[in-house]
Amino acid sequence: MKNLVRRVVFSLATFIALAVVSFVGVDALPGDGCTALLGRFGTNAKIDACRQENNLNDSVVVRIKDWSGDLVRGDLGYSIKRDEQVSKIIIPRLRNTAVMAAVAALIAFPSAIVVGLLLGRYPRKRISKAINQFSVIAMTLPEFVIATVLWLVLSIWIPIFPGVSVMPSNASLLQLLPNVWLPALTLAVVIFAHSMRTMRASVTNVQNMPFVESARLRGTNERKMISRHIVPAALPPVVNVVALDGAWLLTGTFVTEAAFNFQGLGRLAIDAISDRDTALILPIILFGLAVYLVSSILADSLVRVFDPRLRSSNR
Structure with a gap:
């Protein structure tokens, strides 16, 4: 406390x-x-x-x-x-970015944890190596390249989603949802790769620790060993990454929003800088600062919940 x-x-x-x-x-x-x-x-x-x-x-x-x-x-x-x-300018844009960030997080984080766990447990399978190579490529590619590839595939070749957002900044949720998928998928690819590799490395490290070997020698079945021993011990490093990636989803989406003309906070920041609208630039900066500071506190608190060593050190 x-x-x-x-x-x-x-x-x-x-x-x-x-x-x-x-x-x-x-x-x-x-x-x-x-x-x-x-x-x-x-x-x-x-x-x-x-x-x-x-x-x-x-x-x-x-x-x-x-x-x-x-x-x-x-x-x-x-x-x-x-x-x-x-406030009347920022709030609708913040809502749009928050919806986009929520969709990206729901796609990326659960799948990253599950896939990272499987890759850590079974690193030598062909599918594990293929996914690992994909994550390396996704982390090295600039956002606008990922956005362009998704735009070509999901808007031009297979026209599932609109390629460019044409909604107003104060669009209703029904107007917003069709336009949010391509930007959200672009962001999801980036944070999936980062979070998945962190989870994989953490699982690889944890499963060779003495307490896991001890549980294995006691005859603990695979499912119990994963749920009770490996996952809780592997999560603390991932929590920090998820918190930082979650903050980035709300504050670092300039390129993606510009690529799809998505009327979010990142696009507003670009317009404000271009217009030299200093009254608008400052609140956006302060929002970014607040998000990162709060996410840092939240991550630290969650790590202490998951890591028994830190809980005991505080007593």
Whole structure:
């Protein structure tokens, strides 16, 4: 419990420090919401008036203070470029990315654990070697190559899914589902390879440990030995990988969303950077920071649940 409290306090301090650094970094980018809104036709007088109206001429310290106060109250700010509250822009995109991430996770993680277990137990079978080679290729290929291959196979040669998303950002769930499969499958291929290889390596290591050999000598049947001894001991390293991959599914999908024109958070981040919409860039960065910090705490807690050595060390 003390370790958990310590991790939470440290993560909160890290979040605050990185939030300030992010604000200063984004503020240092060339241009702002006013220059993005008015474009090259905006006169200096119009740009100055816009900045004055939106308090952009205040010092960095004053703006950080105002921004942090608004953030605590749940106000993410206002996009001058889009003339809309940032929360109203982000929430539909976040929902779309969350649905895509959930589909990818449901495809990748259970199958990665099962396949990794089988490959660890039976490494010399031909199918094991073939799947292992596939995972190496999947991990080395860039996302856009995997996306292109899936697009060709599942949208052009065998037209099962739409190749490009044409839905609005606030699409209903029924509109979203047909468009989510190709991006989700692309992400699933990437994280399946990573998680599966971690599980395979962990199982290979665990099954040669003394307590497994002892269970085998006692005559424990295969199913019991796997479920009671091998899997619980092999899971802790996988939990860390799953937590990081899960965080990546919510925050690192820029390439995949751009490839399929999927209206998610990654695509919004690309558009915000292109438009120099600093009011929109910052909340997306903070969301990514929060996701990784929370996933790190969650992974650490779950590892302690699965690993009896860590549980006993905390007593």
